[in-house]
Amino acid sequence: MGRYIFGVDVGGTSVKMGLFDAGGMVVDKWEIPTRTENGGENILPDIAESINRKIEEKQYQKEEVAGIGIAVPGPVNGAGVVNKAVNLGWDVTPVKEIIERLCGVPAQVGNDANVAALGEMWKGGGQGYTSLVLVTLGTGIGGGVIVDGRLVTGADGAGGEIGHMHVMDDEQEACNCGCRGCLEQYGSATGIVRLARKVLERTEEPSVLRDTEVTAKAVFDAVKAGDRTAIAVAEEFGEILGKGFAMIASVLNPAAFVVGGGVSKAGEILFEYIRPAFEKYAFPGSKDAKFVLATLGNDAGIYGSAKLVLDAAI
């Protein structure tokens, strides 16, 4: 097997790229813009050109490159075909085939949230666990499920879509997916802001949140400062997220939940609110799950896609 691996994470505004050795050490890291115009037709050629240029620059032989891993924001089937990626402008796109043709190197493709889970298991907060669920609390909620060291991609590439797990029966507002009561409506950065607005409306209690822009960060900063209104928001957040984690645990009994995304910057304090609800709702045999923070941040995707290549070579 070749000694070098490219890990690529395709986002809506930029493509993150990493060059790794087989041990997972970063040799080089850079970004290129994502050109989404014209149905995103330039994205894959741009990536291929950047990789080919890097190979030339490093004076590698093609045989020295084990492969290219690519994380994309959309469902991916077993043949490396993406079934629409709205943020990239893509319709059905055979990513694996195109990259292999343009670069002359084997390619592996995965969904970005799933691939991030693989990255966190390999080099991040999930190290030491072979059975884990990555929960990414960002603008929405993404997820990635790993069982016995392998990604659970699902029959239609929709494995780990835990942001759209139904967790509340009496919700009136609709989620982006069209359903009502999805986990994402409460636990994402936007969900926390929504919860905070509701709590602020239903009380008159003074709160620093009344004088600042309400963001997930502002809420947890206020929690740390002892703000009672913010604490009430964190309790609702924790109650619902803990319930959702318990539902996942009853299906999978994972060894660990790895929590990442922008909201996770609040740190371990999140678990003080999530864990009590988790323990209330979880099946007794599943209660030992560990809660850990993701550590790779925005690099989880490039690590994970490099790991896709290593796993495919086994």
Next chain:
Amino acid sequence: MGRYIFGVDVGGTSVKMGLFDAGGMVVDKWEIPTRTENGGENILPDIAESINRKIEEKQYQKEEVAGIGIAVPGPVNGAGVVNKAVNLGWDVTPVKEIIERLCGVPAQVGNDANVAALGEMWKGGGQGYTSLVLVTLGTGIGGGVIVDGRLVTGADGAGGEIGHMHVMDDEQEACNCGCRGCLEQYGSATGIVRLARKVLERTEEPSVLRDTEVTAKAVFDAVKAGDRTAIAVAEEFGEILGKGFAMIASVLNPAAFVVGGGVSKAGEILFEYIRPAFEKYAFPGSKDAKFVLATLGNDAGIYGSAKLVLDAAI
């Protein structure tokens, strides 16, 4: 590898045993009683004696036996140790080690609900699917999760405990597990009876259910006869079960749900009530899951445990 496999399913009153060839054809099938007295100390010696006698009777050499698979009603770790099985009277019991010592043949051990899923995938209603969830609607609700052809046993042997997934927030009565609002409280045979009693109490409408013993079978027989009260019960059952299936689908995106257990004898009519709720609650990308009936009945455990042996040999 040996040509013959024993599949054993240890229940609270009897132990089902099957002798299979490597293609999964049944060569012989029999039962022995489960002697649960004295902490169930006789159960494994009884099984070993019965297997050893069968090997002698068939005049097999030990080398001709590929292995013994054993399904037990309790959590099983990767070393084949059962961590308590209340129905058998067992405390922590190293099943694999004991059977291998007494029979001189390799043994594989799995949780009975999980192993049944493997059986249904191999020779039952789940044939053709490599990613499925078996939902066993019996006295309680058991489950087994298969991803890419492999069992998801969980970090502590509690994978697939979907009967204890939280699905209702406003439940007042407690489940056997101590939580409130578990799937089992609505979708099991006892859960259906509970739902029926509630519906009968809150209406005055005439119903055949008022004149017979209320059982899950009686409810679905009445549904088939057009009884409006029974239909109301089936609608509540379907609403909650469909919601639970949707939660599972958002985590795993399985290709199929295989429904077994005593309640499944009602047949395809169950799906008429489960599917609409599933489609209402499921993430769009997971909605293509098929609903099929289990076909092996009480033999799922012996088939599945035989398959454990075949899978371990790969």
